[in-house]
Amino acid sequence: MNLNIKNLSVIYQNGSHSIQALEEVSIDIGHGKCVALVGESGSGKTTLGKACMGLLPSNASWKGRVNINGQQLENLDESVLNEMRWDKIAMVFQNRAGNLNPVHCIVDQVAEPLIQRGFSSRKQANIKAGKILEQMGVYREYLYRYPHQLSGGQLQRVLLAMAMILDPEIIILDEPTSSLDALSKLFISEIIDQFKSKGKAVLLITHDLEIAAGLADTVHVLYLGRILETLPASDLLLKPLHPYTLALGRSYPTMTTARDLGGIKGDVFYRLVHQHGRHDQDKYRHTHIQVPDSSHKDGHAPPFGCLFQSRCTQAINRCQNENVPLEKIGDHMVRCLRSGIADILSLKGVSKSYGNVPALYPTDLILKCGELFCLIGETGSGKTTLAMILAGMLKQDSGEKTFEGRDMDQWAKQEYQSLARRIGVIYQNPAESISPRFSVFEAVAEPLKIHKKAMSRESIQNGVSRVLARVRLSADPSFLKRYPHELNMGAIQRVCMARALILEPALLVADEPTSSLDPSVQAKVLKLLLDLQIELGLSMFFITHNIGLARKIGDRIGVMLAGRLVEVGPADKILSGPRHPYTQLLINSARGLVKNTFKPGSKEIKPVGCPFVSRCPRHKDLCREKSPEMVDLDYCRVRCHFPLTVDHLYEN
Amino acid sequence: MNVNSTHQISRRLGLILIFGLAALIMTYLSYSLPRLLPGDFVTAMYAGSDVTLTVDQEAELRAYYTEEAGFCNYLLKLVKLDWGYSYAFLTPVSALFLETFPWTLLLLGTAHIISISIGFIAGVEASWRQGTRLEKGIVGGMTLLEGIPEISTGVILLLIFALKLQWFPAAGAETAYAEVSFWVRVLDIGHHLALPLITLVLAYFPGNFLLARNSMMMIIKAPFITTARAKGLPDRRIRYAHAARNALLPLATRFGLRLAFMITGVLVVERIHSYPGLGTLLFNAIQARDLPVIQAVVLISSLMVLAIILALELVYKIIDPRIEYER
Numbered sequence: 001m002n003l004n005i006k007n008l009s010v011i012y013q014n015g016s017h018s019i020q021a022l023e024e025v026s027i028d029i030g031h032g033k034c035v036a037l038v039g040e041s042g043s044g045k046t047t048l049g050k051a052c053m054g055l056l057p058s059n060a061s062w063k064g065r066v067n068i069n070g071q072q073l074e075n076l077d078e079s080v081l082n083e084m085r086w087d088k089i090a091m092v093f094q095n096r097a098g099n100l101n102p103v104h105c106i107v108d109q110v111a112e113p114l115i116q117r118g119f120s121s122r123k124q125a126n127i128k129a130g131k132i133l134e135q136m137g138v139y140r141e142y143l144y145r146y147p148h149q150l151s152g153g154q155l156q157r158v159l160l161a162m163a164m165i166l167d168p169e170i171i172i173l174d175e176p177t178s179s180l181d182a183l184s185k186l187f188i189s190e191i192i193d194q195f196k197s198k199g200k201a202v203l204l205i206t207h208d209l210e211i212a213a214g215l216a217d218t219v220h221v222l223y224l225g226r227i228l229e230t231l232p233a234s235d236l237l238l239k240p241l242h243p244y245t246l247a248l249g250r251s252y253p254t255m256t257t258a259r260d261l262g263g264i265k266g267d268v269f270y271r272l273v274h275q276h277g278r279h280d281q282d283k284y285r286h287t288h289i290q291v292p293d294s295s296h297k298d299g300h301a302p303p304f305g306c307l308f309q310s311r312c313t314q315a316i317n318r319c320q321n322e323n324v325p326l327e328k329i330g331d332h333m334v335r336c337l338r339s340g341i342a343d344i345l346s347l348k349g350v351s352k353s354y355g356n357v358p359a360l361y362p363t364d365l366i367l368k369c370g371e372l373f374c375l376i377g378e379t380g381s382g383k384t385t386l387a388m389i390l391a392g393m394l395k396q397d398s399g400e401k402t403f404e405g406r407d408m409d410q411w412a413k414q415e416y417q418s419l420a421r422r423i424g425v426i427y428q429n430p431a432e433s434i435s436p437r438f439s440v441f442e443a444v445a446e447p448l449k450i451h452k453k454a455m456s457r458e459s460i461q462n463g464v465s466r467v468l469a470r471v472r473l474s475a476d477p478s479f480l481k482r483y484p485h486e487l488n489m490g491a492i493q494r495v496c497m498a499r500a501l502i503l504e505p506a507l508l509v510a511d512e513p514t515s516s517l518d519p520s521v522q523a524k525v526l527k528l529l530l531d532l533q534i535e536l537g538l539s540m541f542f543i544t545h546n547i548g549l550a551r552k553i554g555d556r557i558g559v560m561l562a563g564r565l566v567e568v569g570p571a572d573k574i575l576s577g578p579r580h581p582y583t584q585l586l587i588n589s590a591r592g593l594v595k596n597t598f599k600p601g602s603k604e605i606k607p608v609g610c611p612f613v614s615r616c617p618r619h620k621d622l623c624r625e626k627s628p629e630m631v632d633l634d635y636c637r638v639r640c641h642f643p644l645t646v647d648h649l650y651e652n
Numbered sequence: 653m654n655v656n657s658t659h660q661i662s663r664r665l666g667l668i669l670i671f672g673l674a675a676l677i678m679t680y681l682s683y684s685l686p687r688l689l690p691g692d693f694v695t696a697m698y699a700g701s702d703v704t705l706t707v708d709q710e711a712e713l714r715a716y717y718t719e720e721a722g723f724c725n726y727l728l729k730l731v732k733l734d735w736g737y738s739y740a741f742l743t744p745v746s747a748l749f750l751e752t753f754p755w756t757l758l759l760l761g762t763a764h765i766i767s768i769s770i771g772f773i774a775g776v777e778a779s780w781r782q783g784t785r786l787e788k789g790i791v792g793g794m795t796l797l798e799g800i801p802e803i804s805t806g807v808i809l810l811l812i813f814a815l816k817l818q819w820f821p822a823a824g825a826e827t828a829y830a831e832v833s834f835w836v837r838v839l840d841i842g843h844h845l846a847l848p849l850i851t852l853v854l855a856y857f858p859g860n861f862l863l864a865r866n867s868m869m870m871i872i873k874a875p876f877i878t879t880a881r882a883k884g885l886p887d888r889r890i891r892y893a894h895a896a897r898n899a900l901l902p903l904a905t906r907f908g909l910r911l912a913f914m915i916t917g918v919l920v921v922e923r924i925h926s927y928p929g930l931g932t933l934l935f936n937a938i939q940a941r942d943l944p945v946i947q948a949v950v951l952i953s954s955l956m957v958l959a960i961i962l963a964l965e966l967v968y969k970i971i972d973p974r975i976e977y978e979r
Binding site: 050053055082083084085086087090091093096098099100101102103104105112113116117146148162 | 874875876878879880881882883884885886889893894897898971972973974
């Protein structure tokens with residue numbers, strides 16, 4: 001007794017053009033389960049809801065199977081189906097003006113199904129409707145009002161009450177929380193929880209990722225009528241595997257993420273299916289995606305491959321012409337040829353020591369495509385060493401590193417140039433990283449010449465002025481002729497940045513790239529880097545001491561202490577609930593909450609045990625004896641024997 | 653509550669005041685405008701006859717048939733329900749009115765009720781079958797019919813059914829001087845009524861049909877119809893309680909306005925079929941320059957417009973709950 005949808009495809013016919021609203025969508029909702037459907041508008045969410053009710057408009061044709069409580073929808077007679085509607089499966093329509101009949105008062109509309117099915121007399125039905133409305137928070141004095149006399153939130157409650165009147169087993173909710181205040185949202189989510197505990201199957205269609213993550217068991221991410229990812233709800237914001245899910249999450253403002261909102265490049269409306277040619281022989285049928293700037297030409301090639309490729313930042317050639325199956329990865333189902341968000345760089349057991357001074361203990365780290373990773377930690381903790389190893393500037397003593405699927409050391413040995421083109425580096429000390437005998441133009445243009453990316457004088461000039469505009473520097477001839485000593489630190493730092501970006505690298509490794517910029521320029525430059533992240537999928541690895549900055553731009557944060565990564569995780573998890581006492585100390589210091597921590601000799605580090613033990617207020621004997629291992633903990637990895645819990649957070 | 657009811661009373665009073673003022677202006681116009689007609693009763697009566705009046709006789713007659721009592725006097729008489737005497741029939745205008753009005757009411761009322769109810773139901777059903785060949789044909793036919801004026805349908809019907817086939821009488825509202833039982837009389841009246849009634853129904857029905865269908869087409873697309881369908885309601889319930897109920901408003905307006913312009917609307921048909929109603933009375937009165945009758949008929953029809961507009965206000969509030977709230 002539940003809702004099963006198997007390979008459902010819906011096409012809206014419209015003359016010779018038609019719109020593919022859904023393609024082979026399969027969804028299962030069991031008893032007491034809530035399944036959420038998320039995706040941009042036009043992804044076919046509402047069509048799916050209507051299809052389950054058998055309410056598609058007459059120009060829609062559908063294929064596939066919809067099974068409601070063991071009955072196949074496609075086999076049902078319209079009159080039988082009509083009996084099932086509302087009684088077995090009900091829908092709370094998206095709250096717009098006009099979902100309720102303007103000329104009937106609300107209690108009548110709620111009670112109507114009871115009366116029309118002959119379940120009870122008009123009087124009893126009205127009493128029952130009044131009770132349900134009251135449960136939903138619509139009070140007695142509103143019962144005989146008309147829809148136009150109620151507020152949006154009240155109408156939403158009326159719609160909910162209406163769906164509940166026959167106590168159906170399956171409930172479809174279409175955007176139940178859009179345009180509601182926080183309290184009403186909470187109320188609606190409590191109602192949905194009640195549905196679940198009563199054993200009803202709930203299909204939640206929503207834009208609200210927080211609600212989906214909080215209420216649903218499983219989330220399906222729909223894009224242009226196809227499921228791109230199916231994932232456990234808790235992973236929706238914290239561990240998405242498909243680039244589209246990630247981009248959706250980045251675009252959604254939650255109460256915990258402090259990071260600037262991203263967005264998804266480009267825009268799409270729907271998928272057209274059409275047919276060309278006046279004569280039978282050159283008729284051919286294909287689908288193409290309707291985008292805002294499309295000028296559809298007759299006879300263009302039909303797109304194969306991934307639907308999301310034009311907006312995906314990690315698309316490769318294969319994505320254009322190969323069919324993409326839904327693939328099982330862990331407990332996710334992902335429709336991506338690259339098996340979800342790809343790793344751009346991974347370190348395995350990488351360590352480094354200078355002479356007999358260990359600078360970096362064996363470290364594992366994975367950077368994802370299009371991710372901005374911020375590394376924080378006190379000076380001397382090995383951040384720069386790690387960054388230089390990442391950038392391929394420094395060779396590790398042991399361990400291996402892989403960049404874009406190739407062994408980095410091998411790559412560097414064979415053709416260093418092509419590797420160097422893919423990684424841009426901004427060094428810690430901008431003034432020293434540019435030759436004093438190079439003018440601005442020469443310094444910025446040099447990588448182009450070395451890598452033979454642009455040969456003619458004109459194309460070099462164009463490249464230079466474009467990249468200078470990106471970092472908000474002037475491309476004025478008099479400025480281009482200046483030498484580093486004639487520039488202030490902010491300008492030099494931006495010249496370094498331009499130099500790192502001019503080859504359009506895939507990864508940007510930057511050691512405190514904005515430390516000498518004034519706040520206004522820093523804001524502009526960071527905004528630009530985030531734009532590059534959205535447009536080109538630029539991955540970034542930043543070292544910073546400014547935790548506020550890491551909070552604002554970082555997708556993930558890593559914390560370093562004495563040559564070890566001690567905590568790695570999503571930025572908002574780490575910053576709102578640090579698990580390592582050292583991370584907590586760093587954050588509290590940044591907030592100005594800690595005083596007088598400097599004690600001479602207190603940073604002494606013994607070869608065994610936790611490096612933080614001398615400063616840790618919570619240390620126990622075990623911490624002195626044994627160095628802690630990295631453990632997985634609620635989407636983070638922490639190197640601590642006794643990690644902090646949420647309760648500790650509130651103690652402070 | 654108290655404030656609210658005081659507010660309501662003052663609003664009602666304001667409405668009555670405005671309508672009263674409008675009625676006064678109407679009365680003045682219906683008093684003064686017919687006077688501007690060229691010629692008068694005397695010229696109208698003797699112009700076509702062989703009798704030639706001397707100047708003295710003419711002046712005497714004219715003095716007899718002209719009341720120069722002024723508007724205030726006219727108003728006073730009206731208040732006393734004294735509508736004056738008809739020059740031509742030499743009977744009180746009120747008697748003439750009472751004689752003719754029931755016929756007009758019978759003809760027009762029946763025509764309206766038939767055309768609005770059939771038109772509405774046909775429109776609703778047509779909209780529900782939108783796109784079928786039958787529906788398309790009917791809509792085309794109705795659009796054509798809507799373009800034919802009642803003067804031509806009336807004449808054609810008269811020619812075929814009264815003169816050629818002789819199924820129906822060509823004139824009058826009942827057989828004169830017949831002493832018959834009640835039911836036979838009813839049948840006789842119905843027999844006389846048929847042709848003018850059909851003419852009027854043919855004139856009004858297509859408009860009602862098209863209006864009902866068009867407003868239904870808009871409403872069928874409204875989200876609340878999908879809601880009603882999702883609720884698993886019977887088809888007829890959705891069609892009438894949800895869709896048609898909302899399509900009623902424009903139709904009520906049309907009904908009211910048509911009714912308000914009853915007398916002018918019915919004039920042509922009454923003349924063609926020589927039906928003894930208000931329209932015929934007005935026509936004859938204008939021909940004879942029978943000033944008191946013209947004044948009375950014009951006044952009554954204009955007051956009727958006012959009354960119906962007022963009634964429409966009330967009807968609107970009943971059929972559309974949104975209206976009162978928005979004021």
